Every structure is written in structure tokens, then in C-alpha cells.
Amino acid sequence: MTEATTTAGHIPPILLIGCGRMGSAMLAGWREQGLAPSVAVDPSPAAAAFAGPDLAVVAGPEAIAPDFVPAAVVLAVKPQNAAETLPAYARFTGGSVFLSIMAGRTIGGIARLLGPDAAIVRAMPNTPAAIRQGVTVACPGQGVGTPQRALCDRLLHAIGTVAWVEDEAFLDPVTAVSGSGPAYVFLLAELMEQAALEQGLPPALARLLARQTVAGSGALLAASAEDAAALRKAVTSPGGTTAAALSVMMKSDAWPLTVSEAIAAATRRSRELAG
Numbered sequence: 267m268t269e270a271t272t273t274a275g276h277i278p279p280i281l282l283i284g285c286g287r288m289g290s291a292m293l294a295g296w297r298e299q300g301l302a303p304s305v306a307v308d309p310s311p312a313a314a315a316f317a318g319p320d321l322a323v324v325a326g327p328e329a330i331a332p333d334f335v336p337a338a339v340v341l342a343v344k345p346q347n348a349a350e351t352l353p354a355y356a357r358f359t360g361g362s363v364f365l366s367i368m369a370g371r372t373i374g375g376i377a378r379l380l381g382p383d384a385a386i387v388r389a390m391p392n393t394p395a396a397i398r399q400g401v402t403v404a405c406p407g408q409g410v411g412t413p414q415r416a417l418c419d420r421l422l423h424a425i426g427t428v429a430w431v432e433d434e435a436f437l438d439p440v441t442a443v444s445g446s447g448p449a450y451v452f453l454l455a456e457l458m459e460q461a462a463l464e465q466g467l468p469p470a471l472a473r474l475l476a477r478q479t480v481a482g483s484g485a486l487l488a489a490s491a492e493d494a495a496a497l498r499k500a501v502t503s504p505g506g507t508t509a510a511a512l513s514v515m516m517k518s519d520a521w522p523l524t525v526s527e528a529i530a531a532a533t534r535r536s537r538e539l540a541g
């Protein structure tokens with residue numbers, strides 16, 4: 267098998283299948299590093315806007331030039347489109363690594379569509395990828411070589427931080443924590459806004475305070491070497507306002523139980539949906 271290679275400062279030819287929100291976010295990051303002539307397949311008329319000197323956008327696999335040899339085939343279609351979409355790309359098995367960001371599609375399930383010899387990396391990004399602040403967990407399938415793994419790592423770094431696991435079973439709790447996690451944080455902003463209204467603040471101010479407090483606290487956490495508990499304790503004076511709020515939130519049957527049960531439910535659902 268010929269393994270893909272990559273050098274710093276240059277992204278080798280990529281075949282991107284699906285140029286929607288996540289596919290186009292990755293593409294933007296690759297372009298910043300310099301993308302070798304690549305191809306995106308997407309039947310959506312909106313995808314044509316991504317065409318350029320470094321990228322041909324085609325509507326289907328039959329329009330890919332026969333002599334195009336991608337270093338990686340990036341699978342960024344919706345999971346429900348996998349069965350109808352993937353078999354047409356089985357011909358790239360052997361020379362290219364397949365990098366899937368499809369939620370819930372297992373390495374085994376993808377291999378059933380591409381063939382047993384396909385080198386597959388399964389990854390779970392999250393939605394802050396849109397501003398390159400995502401976190402992605404990647405898992406290599408059998409037969410993925412070191413240069414192929416390094417290439418996938420570079421491709422995923424285009425949308426944020428990357429961590430690798432060797433055990434694919436971890437991707438269910440990963441999905442529950444980071445894949446679904448942005449929704450939990452957005453819910454916190456929603457609830458804080460509602461509570462601010464209940465306390466009599468005008469709507470525009472309630473919205474500003476809730477959004478900017480969540481966003482600013484996330485940025486502070488990202489910039490700090492301290493863990494979240496230490497940052498929380500640093501802003502909690504004994505007997506003060508923060509302590510009054512936390513005494514409600516931190517009751518054992520309040521946030522600790524709710525968050526634990528929520529992430530357990532999402533992990534179970536991820537296992538149920540896997541295929």
C-alpha cells in the first residue's frame with residue numbers, strides 16, 4: 267500500500283466528500299496552509315462557491331478526473347447519506363486514507379461500505395469548529411499508517427484542537443461530552459438570560475450579560491492554566507453572592523446529578539445509533 271505523506275506548510279491533494287458546514291470549515295483551514303489541487307464532491311448548488319484555483323467542485327463522483335490521486339478522502343456527508351454515497355469511493359482504497367467525521371458511523375460500518383482494506387480514521391469534531399475553536403477526537407482503524415495518521419492530524423487541526431484515542435468505544439462518551447457539549451453551554455446561556463429577565467433586567471441587557479458571561483468565561487478558561495474548579499473557587503467569596511448561587515446549583519441532586527445523568531443518556535444514545 268502506498269501511504270500518503272505530508273510536509274509542513276502544505277496540504278497534499280484532498281478529496282472532500284460533502285462541503286457543508288463542517289467540510290467547508292475544514293477547507294478554509296487547509297487553504298490557509300496552502301492546499302495542493304484538490305476536489306470537493308457536493309451536489310448542492312451552494313458548494314460551487316468554494317471552487318477556486320486549488321479546488322474543483324463537482325456534483326458527483328463520476329466527474330472526478332480519473333488521474334486524480336488524493337492523499338486523503340474526507341467523508342463529511344451526513345451519516346444518513348453514508349450508505350448511498352461511500353461505495354463510489356472504494357476505488358481510492360489502497361492509496362488514500364479515509365478520514366470520516368460522520369457522527370455515529372463506526373470504522374466497521376464504513377469498512378463495510380468501502381471494503382475491508384480501506385484505511386479509516388474516525389473522528390468526532392464539535393460545532394466550534396466553525397471558528398476553528400473545535401475539539402476533535404480521532405481514532406485510527408487497523409492498517410492506518412503513521413504518515414496517514416499524521417496527515418489526518420493536520421487536516422483536523424484546521425478546525426481546532428485534536429486528541430487521539432486507540433479504543434473506538436471511547437467515541438460514545440466523547441460524543442456525549444464534546445460532540446453534544448456545545449448545546450449544553452448554549453442552554454446555560456439561554457437559562458441565564460431567562461433568569462435575568464425574571465429578575466427584572468431589560469431584554470437586551472439580559473441577553474448581553476448571559477452571552478458575554480458564557481463566552482468570556484470560556485475564553486478565560488481556555489487562557490488559564492488553572493482547572494475549572496480553581497477558577498470557580500477564585501470567584502467565590504464565603505457568604506457572598508456567588509456562594510449563594512452555587513449553594514443551589516451544587517446540591518447533590520441539582521447540577522452534579524443532572525449533568526451526570528445527561529451525559530450518561532447521550533452516551534447510551536450514541537451507542538444505540540452507532541452503525
Ligand SMILES: NC(=O)c1ccc[n+]([C@@H]2O[C@H](COP(=O)([O-])OP(=O)(O)OC[C@H]3O[C@@H](n4cnc5c(N)ncnc54)[C@H](OP(=O)(O)O)[C@@H]3O)[C@@H](O)[C@H]2O)c1
Nearest residue numbers: 284286287288307308310342343344345351368369391393
Ligand atoms: N456540524 C457539526 O457540528 C458536526 C459535529 C460533529 C460531526 N459532524 C458531522 O459532520 C458531517 C457533516 O455535517 P455538516 O453539519 O457539515 O452537514 P451539512 O452542512 O449538511 O453538510 C453536508 C453536505 O453534504 C452534501 N451532500 C449530500 N449528499 C451528498 C453526496 N452524496 N455527496 C457529496 N455531498 C453530499 C450536502 O448537500 P445538501 O445540503 O444539498 O444535502 C451538504 O452540502 C456529518 O456527518 C455530521 O455528523 C458535524
